[in-house]
Amino acid sequence: MGEFDLIARHFTRPARRAALGVGDDCALLAPAPGMQLAISSDMLVEGRHFFAGTDPEALGHKALAVNLSDLAACGARPLAFTLALALPQADDAWLAAFARGLLTLADAHGCELIGGDTTAGPLNICITVFGEVPPGDALRRSGARPGDDLWVSGSPGQARLALGALRGEWALADAALAALRPRLERTTPRVALGLALRGIASSAIDISDGLLGDLRHVLDRSRAGATVYAEDATLLIASNAHTQSAGGNFYTDLFATISHKTLQQCVLAGGDDYELLFTAAPAQRAAIEAAGQHADTRVTRIGQITSAPGLRVVDAQGAALAERFASFDHFA
Ligand code: ADP
Ligand code: MG
Numbered sequence: 001m002g003e004f005d006l007i008a009r010h011f012t013r014p015a016r017r018a019a020l021g022v023g024d025d026c027a028l029l030a031p032a033p034g035m036q037l038a039i040s041s042d043m044l045v046e047g048r049h050f051f052a053g054t055d056p057e058a059l060g061h062k063a064l065a066v067n068l069s070d071l072a073a074c075g076a077r078p079l080a081f082t083l084a085l086a087l088p089q090a091d092d093a094w095l096a097a098f099a100r101g102l103l104t105l106a107d108a109h110g111c112e113l114i115g116g117d118t119t120a121g122p123l124n125i126c127i128t129v130f131g132e133v134p135p136g137d138a139l140r141r142s143g144a145r146p147g148d149d150l151w152v153s154g155s156p157g158q159a160r161l162a163l164g165a166l167r168g169e170w171a172l173a174d175a176a177l178a179a180l181r182p183r184l185e186r187t188t189p190r191v192a193l194g195l196a197l198r199g200i201a202s203s204a205i206d207i208s209d210g211l212l213g214d215l216r217h218v219l220d221r222s223r224a225g226a227t228v229y230a231e232d233a234t235l236l237i238a239s240n241a242h243t244q245s246a247g248g249n250f251y252t253d254l255f256a257t258i259s260h261k262t263l264q265q266c267v268l269a270g271g272d273d274y275e276l277l278f279t280a281a282p283a284q285r286a287a288i289e290a291a292g293q294h295a296d297t298r299v300t301r302i303g304q305i306t307s308a309p310g311l312r313v314v315d316a317q318g319a320a321l322a323e324r325f326a327s328f329d330h331f332a
Contacts, residue, residue, distance in 0.1 A: 213327020
């Protein structure tokens with residue numbers, strides 16, 4: 001199978017939204033009149049972002065999911081994406097599974113594959129997504145204001161908890177690992193929540209490198225500080241991430257088998273969550289809850305934005321925690 005057979009077989013589908021899709025020198029894409037394009041790229045590198053031998057269907061899903069998460073964090077509606085792929089070999093079964101994971105998620109979000117590039121090389125997947133948002137409506141990192149509540153979606157920390165178990169850093173019961181593994185490998189981009197937060201949230205970011213580390217980006221951009229209620233955040237790891245409902249028993253059992261300190265590190269500094277961390281004025285609390293309901297996504301208040309600069313992480317009594325919470329950095 002040559003380069004062009006591979007593209008034709010696995011990555012070429014009839015263009016629906018795009019005026020021109022895969023097969024020419026450029027794709028042609030018209031956003032709806034008056035809309036702004038929201039654009040983001042994310043690269044996944046074998047051995048860096050995923051283990052060698054990772055299930056290709058899960059990989060296809062995740063490669064697009066992390067990109068859709070960036071659109072979600074801006075409150076943009078997904079339109080289309082491009083796929084740049086370096087492959088060690090043209091393995092038909094691997095490509096079929098990868099394309100299935102990728103395109104199933106793409107279809108679920110009405111996000112069309114419109115082009116890309118394919119080359120031989122160490123496995124590397126780079127996607128660029130295009131979304132649309134009405135001018136002035138994009139959620140930005142810079143909008144947090146003193147007095148705003150700090151909110152988070154879902155159950156941050158669960159992906160890191162699963163990763164640690166897979167790496168042998170700690171042990172999880174089989175049922176718990178089976179329940180948590182999808183949080184690492186089948187990331188759910190919070191696109192519906194991002195759309196529902198437009199006009200309500202004052203700022204937003206998606207958590208890819210750790211909750212506190214990503215919060216620091218919001219604080220830098222907003223020139224503000226924050227107090228984070230560590231205990232309220234940590235409790236979230238024992239809840240079902242996908243809905244408003246409480247989790248199964250094994251979530252509650254986590255507190256018996258994994259140390260509290262580990263759980264807290266997973267929640268506050270674990271990466272790969274792809275939850276939305278956002279701020280909103282206290283007057284918006286009911287609207288935020290309604291947005292969460294609408295998107296079928298749990299939303300929880302875990303802190304407050306302050307005019308005093310810096311980040312204070314406090315326990316249930318309001319005392320500052322002594323632990324350090326280092327976020328992920330490829331070059332640190
Ligand atoms: P060019 O040489 O003009 O850059 P290519 O030969 O690399 O074009 O690609 C041919 C067509 O296939 C282009 O439309 C390109 O966008 C598309 N394409 C290449 N690789 C992929 C891929 N992995 N997924 C989707 N489309 C792809
Ligand atoms: Mg090319």
